[in-house]
Amino acid sequence: xSALLELKNVKKYFPLKSEKILSxxxxxxxxxxxxxxxxxxxxxxxxxxxxxxxxxxxxxxxxKLLEPTEGEIWFKGENIxxxxxxxxxxxxxxxxxxxxxxxxxxxxxxTIEQTLAEPMKIFGMPKEERLKRIDYLLDVxxxxxxxxxxxxxxFSGGQRQRVGIARxxxxxxxxxxxxxxxxxxxxxxxxxxxxxxxxxxxxxxLTYIFIAHDLSVVHHISDRVAVMYxxxxxxxxxAYELYKNxxxxxxxxxxxxxxxxxxSLEKERIILKGDLPSPxxxxxGCKFHTxxxxxxxxxxxxxxxxxxxxxxxxxxxxxxxxxxxxxxxVT
Amino acid sequence: xxxxxxxxxxxxxxxTKQAKSKSLWIEALFRLLKSKTSVIGLIIITxxxxxxxxxxxxxxxxxxxxSIPNRYQAPSGEHWLGTDELGRDIFSRIVYGxxxxxxIGLIAVGISMVIGVTLGAIAGYFGRWVDQIIMRIIDIxxxxxxxxxxxxxxxxxxxxxxxxxxAVGIVGxxxxxxxxxxxxxxxxxxxFIEAARAIGGxxxxxxxxxxxxxxxxxxxxQATLGIGTAILDAAGLSFLGLGAxxxxxxxxxxxxxxxxxxxNAPWVVAFPGVAIFLFVLGFNLFGDGLRDALxxxxxx
Numbered sequence: 001x002s003a004l005l006e007l008k009n010v011k012k013y014f015p016l017k018s019e020k021i022l023s024x025x026x027x028x029x030x031x032x033x034x035x036x037x038x039x040x041x042x043x044x045x046x047x048x049x050x051x052x053x054x055x056x057x058x059x060x061x062x063x064k065l066l067e068p069t070e071g072e073i074w075f076k077g078e079n080i081x082x083x084x085x086x087x088x089x090x091x092x093x094x095x096x097x098x099x100x101x102x103x104x105x106x107x108x109x110x111t112i113e114q115t116l117a118e119p120m121k122i123f124g125m126p127k128e129e130r131l132k133r134i135d136y137l138l139d140v141x142x143x144x145x146x147x148x149x150x151x152x153x154x155f156s157g158g159q160r161q162r163v164g165i166a167r168x169x170x171x172x173x174x175x176x177x178x179x180x181x182x183x184x185x186x187x188x189x190x191x192x193x194x195x196x197x198x199x200x201x202x203x204x205x206l207t208y209i210f211i212a213h214d215l216s217v218v219h220h221i222s223d224r225v226a227v228m229y230x231x232x233x234x235x236x237x238x239a240y241e242l243y244k245n246x247x248x249x250x251x252x253x254x255x256x257x258x259x260x261x262x263x264s265l266e267k268e269r270i271i272l273k274g275d276l277p278s279p280x281x282x283x284x285g286c287k288f289h290t291x292x293x294x295x296x297x298x299x300x301x302x303x304x305x306x307x308x309x310x311x312x313x314x315x316x317x318x319x320x321x322x323x324x325x326x327x328x329x330v331t
Numbered sequence: 332x333x334x335x336x337x338x339x340x341x342x343x344x345x346x347t348k349q350a351k352s353k354s355l356w357i358e359a360l361f362r363l364l365k366s367k368t369s370v371i372g373l374i375i376i377t378x379x380x381x382x383x384x385x386x387x388x389x390x391x392x393x394x395x396x397x398s399i400p401n402r403y404q405a406p407s408g409e410h411w412l413g414t415d416e417l418g419r420d421i422f423s424r425i426v427y428g429x430x431x432x433x434x435i436g437l438i439a440v441g442i443s444m445v446i447g448v449t450l451g452a453i454a455g456y457f458g459r460w461v462d463q464i465i466m467r468i469i470d471i472x473x474x475x476x477x478x479x480x481x482x483x484x485x486x487x488x489x490x491x492x493x494x495x496x497x498a499v500g501i502v503g504x505x506x507x508x509x510x511x512x513x514x515x516x517x518x519x520x521x522x523f524i525e526a527a528r529a530i531g532g533x534x535x536x537x538x539x540x541x542x543x544x545x546x547x548x549x550x551x552x553q554a555t556l557g558i559g560t561a562i563l564d565a566a567g568l569s570f571l572g573l574g575a576x577x578x579x580x581x582x583x584x585x586x587x588x589x590x591x592x593x594x595n596a597p598w599v600v601a602f603p604g605v606a607i608f609l610f611v612l613g614f615n616l617f618g619d620g621l622r623d624a625l626x627x628x629x630x631x
Binding site: 089 | 354355522531532545
């Protein structure tokens with residue numbers, strides 16, 4: 001099956017203020033530093049990583065809310081990298097985004113009805129149809145039609161996120177990028193919203209890119225998972241395989257941080273040393289080498305490529321995939 | 332698409348259906364009415380507006396009728412606030428002057444607001460070189476002392492009340508442009524603006540439906556405070572003979588006419604001065620109250 005969305009070596013650099021006035025070289029913050037991935041129709045691709053690893057930027061570049069510095073974006077077999085203006089606006093109907101902070105993502109001066117009506121107005125849906133669809137959308141996301149005359153500040157976080165979801169669905173998109181949609185919510189509400197999103201995926205045939213730093217949430221909702229570190233994908237694979245059998249040392253460290261509910265299962269906790277290096281001045285070679293427990297000389301010099309590590313398509317970017325596994329087995 | 336609605340537990344909607352929905356504006360109004368100083372400001376402004384509307388009824392004499400034998404009369408039962416150098420009733424002149432002052436305030440601030448908000452919004456929203464060009468022009472305007480700039484403008488346009496309003500309006504543009512630009516800069520980074528882009532909104536729509544409505548609070552405050560400043564500036568121009576021309580009962584012009592007699596007939600300058608003071612005070616108190624009421628950070 002051909003991919004719905006494909007990123008080919010996409011990079012996004014943000015210019016930084018130069019400290020040296022006379023220096024010709026402009027320092028760059030390498031938020032996304034060459035990622036390639038393909039999303040199949042109907043699947044959920046989880047995108048995980050620490051704060052600041054570029055996962056949200058990657059999502060926004062995929063939607064063309066940010067212009068990529070380099071690389072290509074393909075959507076439904078078309079290269080949309082250079083789409084601008086009207087062409088891009090037409091595309092918006094098919095790709096939507098759900099934001100992290102439900103307190104910031106709704107215009108505080110507009111009623112829920114006005115917020116939901118806007119995308120449909122922009123795409124010229126007649127008023128009667130619009131009103132019907134607003135009631136329908138509110139119903140679908142678990143709100144009632146009497147809520148529509150209220151303002152965002154009269155709602156709880158979970159309710160606001162439902163409005164955000166309804167807005168994303170109002171244009172019947174195919175691809176929805178969920179940018180940490182539950183991380184701002186209480187844990188009890190998180191489950192409700194996640195379940196809602198799963199139900200909606202079945203009903204509307206949605207494809208999700210689910211960005212999060214909460215590994216258990218991603219495990220629950222994703223078909224495939226990509227792990228990002230400093231603007232790069234270090235490992236990607238089927239969610240079940242990747243969680244059971246992580247190949248990259250970073251993934252292993254991340255997964256070892258998930259608290260175990262079963263006390264009888266002993267789990268070794270891999271604790272990473274140091275902080276995430278600055279994306280403005282990333283390490284050479286393998287970007288993870290400064291914190292990797294298995295790093296050797298080659299890691300400092302040569303950047304590892306993402307290569308298949310198992311038969312079912314799991315890929316990892318590490319020079320020592322095999323050794324890492326065997327060491328794991330020994331310990 | 333014909334789908335059955337999905338049943339998702341709606342456990343968070345516990346509040347009653349009857350709960351009245353209030354927009355942020357209504358809530359701000361309630362906060363405004365709680366503050367004493369802003370209510371005092373509001374009362375002063377209301378009295379001034381009523382005075383302006385009912386001027387022909389309130390005034391005891393015609394504001395322009397001269398009566399040389401009655402010149403420089405001290406306040407009395409016949410002339411409540413005395414008479415000026417041409418024997419005109421000062422009370423009536425001040426009452427009619429209210430109309431002129433309110434007109435100056437509204438028109439001058441209207442001019443500043445329309446130009447300033449447009450420039451500031453464009454500069455803040457589009458950024459880059461557009462911002463650079465607009466804001467450098469604004470900087471140049473700000474480098475002039477405002478009364479000097481107004482005098483220069485009136486000198487070019489010719490002295491009259493209308494031209495004084497235009498000059499005072501233009502002088503007020505930089506304030507608005509700066510305030511609006513900074514408000515727009517902070518609003519345009521919010522997620523709901525990104526959401527508006529994601530649903531395919533065009534620049535005009537995003538600017539007028541999302542960015543500006545959320546930048547209104549500082550604009551309203553500046554407009555209220557600006558009315559006071561505009562009155563002062565216009566009175567200053569009239570005092571210099573560049574604004575209202577005789578026999579218009581403009582407060583600044585009245586001050587100017589009476590200054591020669593300040594030793595013998597102080598009421599000729601005192602009462603127009605008090606009128607200007609009250610007018611500016613009313614709008615400043617109200618403006619300060621508005622600023623507090625509209626600031627979401629102070630919201631309990």
